[in-house]
Amino acid sequence: MSDAYIALADGRVLEARARAPGRTRGELVFTTAYTGYEESLTDPSYAEQILTFSYPLIGNYGVRTERFESESVQPRAAVARELTDDVADWLAGEDVPAVDHIDTREIVTTVREEGAMACGIAAGPDATPEDAVAEMEACKPMSDHVDIGAQVSVAEPTVHEGGGDVDVALLDCGAKGSIISSLTERDADVHVLPYDATPEHVAAVEPDVLFVSNGPGDPENFVAAQAVVDEFAGDLPLAGICLGQQVITSALGGSTEKMAFGHRGVNQPVKDLRTDKVVMTTQNHGYTVADTGPLEVTQVNVNDDTVEGLDSEELDVITRQYHPEANPGPHDSLGFFDEVLDLATSSRRLAAD
Ligand SMILES: NC(=O)CC[C@H](N)C(=O)O
Incomplete structure (x- = not known):
């Protein structure tokens, strides 16, 4: 049984594993960077976006505040093939949902073919696919965040x-x-x-x-x-x-x-x-x-x-x-x-x- 769901604007709902619980929405984007997850996750340019890492293992050298680019986690959520406990615990502590055990190649191919899109995430013991869809449906386009x-x-x-x-x-x-x-x-x-x-x-x-x-x-x-x-x-x-x-x-x-x-x-x-x-x-x-x-x-x-x-x-x-x-x-x-x-x-x- 999955305990996390990612709803995409194209109608699909993907199953995943919850690593930090919560419900959220944002524009789904991906980075191909193979290092620098602490910097990317604290880069304010990622506000209101859901960040997918195409590199399969994220968190393998820990989490150090010296590498942060700002004081808080900036994307609305993080998605990866595999997140280490260090990263998952950090994001959970910051109330930022995180999910893994998902085929990130499918997400990257979708975004490459259909463009960055609205996305909703529901993660945690009570999460349902409907929760993720409701989040996705409430997701505004980036241009509507007029005072971001x-x-x-x-x-x-x-x-x-x-x-x-x-x-x-x-x-x-x-x-x-x-x-x-x-x-x-x-x-x-x-x-x-x-x-x-x-x-x-x-x-x-x-x-x-x-x-x-x-x-x-x-x-x-x-x-x-x-x-x-x-x-x-x-x-x-x-x-x-x-x-x-x-x-x-x-x-x-x-x-x-x-x-x-x-x-x-x-x-x-x-x-x-x-x-x-x-x-x-x-x-x-x-x-x-x-x-x-x-x-x-x-x-x-x-x-x-x-x-x-x-x-x-x-x-x-x-x-x-x-x-x-x-x-x-x-x-x-x-x-x-x-x-x-x-x-x-x-x-x-x-x-x-
Ligand atoms: N890193 C940035 O400054 C991003 C600029 C702008 N928000 C964009 O997405 O193009």
Whole structure:
């Protein structure tokens, strides 16, 4: 007898084993990353999603808070072929449902063929297939989570001192901790501002660069962040990662669109069009830039040609769709943070001239 059920929007109900009990719903997505489950499960970009791991064994090197990207578990639920007790106990302690003993290949193939979809989970001794279906039917599309930023952003501004003389205003739309530490390790002072900060809040920290973070959901819902970008474009260097790239592009007159199943993993090949070099990157996104507006495409995804990097020399903009901060994944793109800080300091020199 199963004690967990996963209801999919295509009408199927899959049987599984409950590893952390509860009932929940979210958009069903998958990551192909074979390590980094602690980082992925604490990445705020996964809010309101149910995360399926395609790698069959999750939890084999324990759970350490040092590897967390935020203070809580962010996906609504976790699904894997086999979860260790360490991970199952962690998720149960956080009241996040988790299920295993399920053919995750079937889930991945379904999402690949039909796209990311509404999903409901019921797990635990009293769970029924009907419970899972009711959850799935109540699941909203990601774009309907209009104020998702409030779930993942800091409530009040905070400062992380790097000890140098570059000030970064980081609009926190659900920032991973590694974005902040990648900047402080390079001596920048990072002023973390709420996702709905006003232009006045940003101006008050006298930044050398405005950095828009990663974050969950539809970038078109981050209207306050787009307004801030619009206000400072041309006056302050702009940088962004993932949702940050999408928000900046939309604010400058471009557009974004939802992908069928997105990119989530640690081996997405990205080609730099200026050097012709390919690097492996960490990714976690379901939307992509459709129209780049005034920005120039500098990097593309080798698998499907989607936009991975944008620049504007005129507007001092540099953005990435992937996650240069890694965690999990390869460190090949950490140089992005040096590029951002170079941009911040060179434009400050120009302004002072
Ligand atoms: N990692 C992110 O910032 C994700 C960006 C956006 N929510 C998307 O799904 O495309």
